[in-house]
Amino acid sequence: MSRVSVPCHVKGTVALQVGDVRTSQGRPGVLVIDVTFPSVAPFELQEIMFKNYYTAFLTIRVRQHTSTHTPAKWVTCLRDYCLMPDPHSEEGAQEYVSLFKHQMLCDMGKVLELRLILRQPSPLWLSFTVEELQIYQQGPKSPSMTFPKWLSHPVPCEQPAPLLEVDGCYDLNLLSYT
Amino acid sequence: MLQEESDLALIIAQIVQKLKGSNLYAQLERQAWASLQRPEIKLESLKEDIKEFFKISGWEKKLQNAVYSELNVFPLPSHPAAPPEHLKEPLVYMRKAQGSWEKRILKSLNSMCTELSIPLARKRPVGEQKELLNKWNEMGTDEPDLSLFRPVYAPKDFLEVLINLRNPNYENGDSHSFRTHLGLIQVPLKVKDIPELKEFFVELGLTAGQLGIDDSTQVPPELFENEHVRIGQKVLSEQDSAAAQQYIRQGSPTALRAELWALILNISSQPEDILYYEQLKTNVIQHDLLVDSLIYKDVKLTASNDDYYFVFEDYLYQVLLCFSRDTSVLGHFAYNSASPPKSYIRGKLGLEEYAVFYPPNGVIPFHGFSMYVAPLCFLYHEPSKLYQIFREMYVRFFFRLHSISSHPSGIVSLCLLFETLLQTYLPQLFYHLREIGAQPLRISFKWMVRAFSGYLATDQLLLLWDRILGYNSLEILAVLAAAVFAFRAVNLMEVTSLAAAEAVLADLSTLKVMPLLQIFLFATVT
Numbered sequence: 001m002s003r004v005s006v007p008c009h010v011k012g013t014v015a016l017q018v019g020d021v022r023t024s025q026g027r028p029g030v031l032v033i034d035v036t037f038p039s040v041a042p043f044e045l046q047e048i049m050f051k052n053y054y055t056a057f058l059t060i061r062v063r064q065h066t067s068t069h070t071p072a073k074w075v076t077c078l079r080d081y082c083l084m085p086d087p088h089s090e091e092g093a094q095e096y097v098s099l100f101k102h103q104m105l106c107d108m109g110k111v112l113e114l115r116l117i118l119r120q121p122s123p124l125w126l127s128f129t130v131e132e133l134q135i136y137q138q139g140p141k142s143p144s145m146t147f148p149k150w151l152s153h154p155v156p157c158e159q160p161a162p163l164l165e166v167d168g169c170y171d172l173n174l175l176s177y178t
Numbered sequence: 179m180l181q182e183e184s185d186l187a188l189i190i191a192q193i194v195q196k197l198k199g200s201n202l203y204a205q206l207e208r209q210a211w212a213s214l215q216r217p218e219i220k221l222e223s224l225k226e227d228i229k230e231f232f233k234i235s236g237w238e239k240k241l242q243n244a245v246y247s248e249l250n251v252f253p254l255p256s257h258p259a260a261p262p263e264h265l266k267e268p269l270v271y272m273r274k275a276q277g278s279w280e281k282r283i284l285k286s287l288n289s290m291c292t293e294l295s296i297p298l299a300r301k302r303p304v305g306e307q308k309e310l311l312n313k314w315n316e317m318g319t320d321e322p323d324l325s326l327f328r329p330v331y332a333p334k335d336f337l338e339v340l341i342n343l344r345n346p347n348y349e350n351g352d353s354h355s356f357r358t359h360l361g362l363i364q365v366p367l368k369v370k371d372i373p374e375l376k377e378f379f380v381e382l383g384l385t386a387g388q389l390g391i392d393d394s395t396q397v398p399p400e401l402f403e404n405e406h407v408r409i410g411q412k413v414l415s416e417q418d419s420a421a422a423q424q425y426i427r428q429g430s431p432t433a434l435r436a437e438l439w440a441l442i443l444n445i446s447s448q449p450e451d452i453l454y455y456e457q458l459k460t461n462v463i464q465h466d467l468l469v470d471s472l473i474y475k476d477v478k479l480t481a482s483n484d485d486y487y488f489v490f491e492d493y494l495y496q497v498l499l500c501f502s503r504d505t506s507v508l509g510h511f512a513y514n515s516a517s518p519p520k521s522y523i524r525g526k527l528g529l530e531e532y533a534v535f536y537p538p539n540g541v542i543p544f545h546g547f548s549m550y551v552a553p554l555c556f557l558y559h560e561p562s563k564l565y566q567i568f569r570e571m572y573v574r575f576f577f578r579l580h581s582i583s584s585h586p587s588g589i590v591s592l593c594l595l596f597e598t599l600l601q602t603y604l605p606q607l608f609y610h611l612r613e614i615g616a617q618p619l620r621i622s623f624k625w626m627v628r629a630f631s632g633y634l635a636t637d638q639l640l641l642l643w644d645r646i647l648g649y650n651s652l653e654i655l656a657v658l659a660a661a662v663f664a665f666r667a668v669n670l671m672e673v674t675s676l677a678a679a680e681a682v683l684a685d686l687s688t689l690k691v692m693p694l695l696q697i698f699l700f701a702t703v704t
Contacts, residue, residue, distance in 0.1 A: 053347075090366055093269070094270060095257070096257035096264065124366065125349070172297070172524060172536060175287060175298070176284075
């Protein structure tokens with residue numbers, strides 16, 4: 001099943017903190033990111049992908065379109081998903097993460113809005129967020145899967161003979177710094 | 179598709195992709211074609227019959243060993259969106275630090291080049307080629323003038339870089355708080371604590387037999403040693419890599435070690451391998467590289483001066499000079515945070531068709547590099563086999579000891595593991611050494627960077643490297659380093675300077691590694 005990226009608008013992060021953000025000493029341990037989908041009809045969410053940056057736990061709430069005239073309510077679809085097994089250490093801190101429809105607690109058939117609640121309880125980090133957020137809905141059913149880059153650019157297999165010369169020459173410049 | 183299923187499919191696809199280019203694939207194809215002649219292969223059940231034939235003839239085992247080898251060496255495929263540099267090293271600041279360090283090394287090499295007016299590479303005149311070919315087995319007798327050459331860097335230079343490693347997103351306050359680490363390493367990598375190490379190294383526990391402990395003269399061999407040797411012989415006859423790796427966690431009998439290591443590293447000397455080594459030798463004869471002088475200097479300074487290893491001096495040149503020319507080593511940079519230095523053919527600066535890696539294998543040797551090869555000379559005497567074993571050990575383990583990465587077996591994690599173990603279980607000793615200006619890592623760093631080669635007695639070193647292969651991890655180096663400090667704690671508590679602490683720990687040649695490890699992990703009261 002292929003997937004199609006849904007254009008989204010990611011609002012700025014809002015820190016949840018008791019007291020005045022400017023004067024208090026501690027850092028907020030909870031951030032909220034709202035994701036809206038202007039100009040897109042309520043869609044079925046397939047996958048959420050992002051690059052983590054020092055977020056320890058992720059909760060996602062979703063607001064879906066309802067057929068009745070009752071106002072759409074916020075429902076938690078992912079609760080305290082662990083991104084960093086030890087919030088004080090680097091493990092998982094900068095990993096790429098994908099969350100799929102089947103991991104959600106509720107049906108994601110008619111998504112209107114998403115709210116990502118990021119938690120980082122450790123005071124060791126100066127900041128935390130999630131980056132490169134992308135939302136996908138189900139694309140037209142096609143046999144091709146999303147393959148990672150290396151499958152189309154395979155690692156070259158064992159070379160038959162070591163290459164030392166280019167055009168019979170190995171007279172080199174100094175080493176270059178890229 | 180469920181996430182786990184698609185992950186597995188991806189791993190299988192990656193391994194198949196890698197093996198497709200290998201000799202084994204060609205051999206399996208040939209065998210399959212040849213097997214069609216056999217009476218038991220029927221057309222109606224072709225696939226099952228050939229599979230059965232592979233199983234009986236041992237080819238399936240060879241394939242299993244190759245797959246197992248790939249799983250051990252290559253990291254699992256990461257997220258599809260992750261770029262290649264993420265596979266090399268996921269943390270951005272570590273990648274940057276490695277990049278800066280590499281730049282420094284290149285600058286150093288370039289300035290050596292211009293100061294001494296020696297080219298990076300030059301084709302040898304025919305006369306010189308003949309001379310080198312004649313002298314190939316006794317290059318140690320050569321005494322070239324190496325006084326102007328200096329090693330590109332020494333382990334202590336590298337340690338300074340690691341000490342200054344900082345995560346920009348981490349609270350690195352100047353004032354000491356719970357945030358600053360008491361040791362030299364200031365990055366918060368995840369390292370195992372003793373309960374986790376006990377679980378990881380469970381086969382080293384008090385209730386399991388060990389070579390290095392239970393084969394000593396006072397212990398009757400019927401208790402453990404005889405049976406262990408018998409099992410080792412069985413593992414070798416079955417030619418099963420995974421079983422060998424499990425077996426060697428309790429140590430390898432001396433007589434079986436060479437074969438066991440070759441089985442675990444999946445090295446079998448085929449005619450193609452010997453031919454490949456001869457090709458590398460030809461490259462050495464034809465071209466002279468600046469790094470050759472660095473290798474000569476390193477061997478002369480380190481291995482030649484060592485009581486155990488000086489006899490192998492000629493072997494070391496034969497391995498290391500060929501190693502520098504081996505472009506197949508470039509493959510390991512996919513999962514190494516380091517990158518190979520690049521140069522261009524003179525006059526073609528910037529043109530990618532004229533770009534080459536320098537040295538061809540992308541690895542610039544540093545002071546002490548030859549000590550990675552020296553212990554292997556005790557096990558392997560045929561140059562091409564010795565070469566293959568060293569190359570595989572390098573691309574599986576040794577490269578991690580001199581590149582900056584967050585990998586659990588990387589040198590940064592090993593340093594942090596050592597310091598954390600010492601602080602947690604010998605807090606008085608750690609505090610005392612800090613107070614007298616003798617940070618423990620300053621002493622133990624050189625042991626870990628060299629995987630203890632040149633510091634332990636050879637038989638003890640080989641027992642240690644048995645466990646590196648068995649657990650596919652270098653973490654045992656950090657545990658041993660902490661165990662050594664624990665062993666000499668009483669003497670260390672009495673010293674009052676770094677020099678005196680160094681003196682207490684200068685000679686490790688009498689140490690027995692397995693009892694030290696066992697006591698530290700399983701018998702220390704915490």
